[in-house]
Every structure is written in structure tokens, then in C-alpha cells.
Amino acid sequence: MPILVMLIVGLAVGVVGNWMLPRHSQAGMLSTMIFAFLGSFTFGFLGVALGLYPTIASLAGVVMSTVGALLLVGVYALVMRSAVSRHPRTPV
Numbered sequence: 001m002p003i004l005v006m007l008i009v010g011l012a013v014g015v016v017g018n019w020m021l022p023r024h025s026q027a028g029m030l031s032t033m034i035f036a037f038l039g040s041f042t043f044g045f046l047g048v049a050l051g052l053y054p055t056i057a058s059l060a061g062v063v064m065s066t067v068g069a070l071l072l073v074g075v076y077a078l079v080m081r082s083a084v085s086r087h088p089r090t091p092v
Helices: 002-020 029-049 059-086
Strands: none
Touching: 002 029, 002 059, 029 059
16 A cells, blocks of 8 residues: 555656656656656655654655655756756757
């Protein structure tokens, strides 16, 4: 059950994050959703391991999973923006 919660949170944040990313970034929907799920998974289990909340399915676990997903998608967007600005596409 906790993994299902993190998957849903990660996918939802991934979809929203993909809409928020600039169109010139090369981030696809799938890669954004994968990074969001990884952030959700990492922060969800990290909070339980540190004893911050009892389960990932609790409200605090869902909030931390959302924060982790947003954080990782944001870092991914910054890295992609930096890579695109260093190597701009030349018109053919």
C-alpha cells in the first residue's frame, strides 16, 4: 500500500512538473514522472526511517513524498535547463 501511495504522488507531481517545465527543455513526460516517483520514494522512506512519521500512508508521509517529488523534479529541471543553455540546438 505505501508504494502505491508514493507511485500515485510521484506520477501526479510528474505530470504537473512536466507542465511547468519550459518547452525548450528536453524533459519528456516519462522522465519527469520517473524522477518524481524516485523523489517521492526516497523522501517517503527516509521520513519513516528517521522516525518522523509512522507510515508513508499517513498525511505526513504523503506530504513528505510530495516534497521529495517536487524537489527532485526541480533539480532535474535545473540540470536540463543548464544542459540546454550550454548546448543550444542549431537550426538545420
